[in-house]
Amino acid sequence: MSNNGLPEEVEELRIRTRAFIRSVIMEAEPAPGHHLTRAKLVELQVAAKAAGVFAPQVSKEFGGQGVPIQYWSSIFQEIGYSPIGPSVLNCQAPDEGNMHMLSLIGTPAQKETFLRPLANGDVRSCFAMTEPHPGAGSDPDALTTKITRTEGGWLINGEKRFISGAKVADFSIVMARNDAHEDSPAGATMLLVSMKAPGIRLGYDIHTIDRAIEGGHSHVHFEDCFVADDGILGEVGKGFRYAQVRLAPARLTHCMRWLGLARRSLDIALDRIERREMFGSKMKDLGLAQELIAQSVIDIETSDAIINKTATMLHTDSKAGAALSSIAKVHCSESIFKVVDRAIQLCGGDGVSDELPLASYLSEVRPFRIYDGSNETHKWAISKRASKRRAADVEAGEKYLADAEHLS
Ligand SMILES: Cc1cc2nc3c(=O)[nH]c(=O)nc-3n(C[C@H](O)[C@H](O)[C@H](O)COP(=O)(O)OP(=O)(O)OC[C@H]3O[C@@H](n4cnc5c(N)ncnc54)[C@H](O)[C@@H]3O)c2cc1C
The missing domain is CATH 1.10.540.10 (Acyl-CoA dehydrogenase/oxidase, N-terminal domain)
Incomplete structure (x- = not known):
């Protein structure tokens, strides 16, 4: 080691x-x-x-x-x-x-x-889950895109939106709802679909504030799009379970990559305050600037710690790791945004201009509080898990700690 x-x-x-x-x-x-x-x-x-x-x-x-x-x-x-x-x-x-x-x-x-x-980098892909209202967004159970059985495979019908990279992708992993079929349960299914398959149509590209992912965030329409049986990823009806296999590590790797950009932002700010002088001293010696720097260092280190704990957990206990990934996602997406924002503040007018890349970084990291499960969805789940865990402890015999006349 x-x-x-x-x-x-x-x-x-x-x-x-x-x-x-x-x-x-x-x-x-x-x-x-x-x-x-x-x-x-x-x-x-x-x-x-x-x-x-x-x-x-x-x-x-x-x-x-x-x-x-x-x-x-x-x-x-x-x-x-x-x-x-x-x-x-x-x-x-x-x-x-x-x-x-x-x-x-x-x-x-x-x-x-x-x-x-x-x-090998020879092809690109996308992941198609989100749909227009009233379909899947924060609530995956609202999934409306459907697959139906046909000779030798399945037909997909539905509409997706915000599909990152769809314009340049060679294939997509598509989430669609299925009825109960033979010995497969009703639920969701993942399918591997060529973006050139008949029945796939790219719709308009949604313009968002980020730019890092090539290929925009498009609408994708599926109109009797045929996928052969060997295009089913995993098993029919188990798509929601697989989504967790994908989404927990995927949200954590977003934390990792964006934390790298937060470190870059902090370094830009540190270089700036090292040379910039005002009110008779270097900026780095002014208490309010030091406060911003210290808070950013704390945000970076706590993000690093929760990422490492979650990654270790994903390796040893995927269910506990997935639960922890919600906490990591909320903490990191909020901390990283604040680090970039503070760096902008320390750089003054240059911070919000194209003289420095910080404003573009802020546009990259802001959507992270929405995708990979919005922070509110995660906080809702975190709170529900905490209540469930405590209720189980009390049920198992732990002392009830909130005794008060009106609650007993
Ligand atoms: C840049 C970007 C890239 C994306 N890439 C992809 C992609 O590649 N593939 C894909 O399938 N999707 C993608 N998405 C879609 C993304 O996953 C959805 O935007 C996200 O799941 C939220 O769904 P929604 O936009 O429909 O908002 P809604 O579901 O309408 O949610 C709106 C708001 O409701 C609030 N909310 C959510 N849950 C709760 C709750 N329990 N209690 C209270 N309030 C709550 C949150 O504030 C949330 O932001 C991308 C989105 C963006 C912005």
Whole structure:
């Protein structure tokens, strides 16, 4: 183990990744609000492969670096230090979550057809869950997109929206409702669908304030879209269970990547207050500036701690890890936003201008309080779990601690 608790080979990869991000990737960053050209992305991905830092989360069998989930954070934070790092190193949402799910529940044939080219950066993917009102949004049970049985497969009908990367995706993982069928329960099912399949139609692109994910956040229409039986991911009727397999780690990796960008924001602020002088002193010696810096350091370190605890838990006890991922998601999304916002404040007018990248970072991290389950949905679940846990303890014989005449 190295001094920071990482196995030697993970620490070695972290150091190599850090050097690659800072020497190669940061030099190639486009101006705020712009994307890398496809040619430049490919060029950088070739360099990342040569440097042995590409797809750290993917198993070696599928061309990645094979880092176990409990150590992803240290590497993802280094990658997230640059807003283009995750795309170049192929650990960006939604591909990264799709790769993780395919590796866990894909059949050997699905892994060859979908995971291998995705892991290699040859194709892109999207994840289609959210629907227009009254369909699935915060409440997945409201899912309206349906699959019905047909000869040799299934027909999908429905409409999705906010589907990140749909415009550039080669395939989608689609969540759809199914009736009870033979020995499969009624519920939700995940399907692997080529974006070129007849019956898929891209609708209009929803313009949001973030830019990091190429391919926008489109509407996608399914009109009698045929998927053969071998396109079912996992088993029919178990989609909600699989969604947790995907969403818990996926929301945690968002925390990891965005925490990297929070660290970058803090460094920008620290560099600024080191040189900026006012009222007869350097900014770094003014108490109110120190308060902002200290709060940001505290937010970063507490986020780092809850991410590490959750990642370890996901490795050892996936149910407890999934519950903890709600807490991590709320804490990190709020803390990271505040760190970037404080950095903007410390940089004055430059902070809200294109002179510095901070304003664009704020636009990237703000939607994180909404996607991957809105913070209110998570807080609702966190509170319900806390009540359930306490009621079970009391039921098991623990003393009831709120005795008062009007409650007994
Ligand atoms: C940038 C971006 C990218 C996205 N990418 C994808 C994608 O790739 N694939 C995909 O399927 N979806 C994607 N989404 C959709 C995202 O998952 C949904 O926006 C999110 O689940 C909320 O659903 P909704 O927008 O329908 O809002 P609603 O369901 O209408 O929720 C609105 C608000 O209700 C509040 N709320 C929620 N639960 C509770 C509660 N229990 N108590 C009180 N208030 C509550 C919250 O404040 C919430 O923001 C993306 C969204 C954004 C913004």
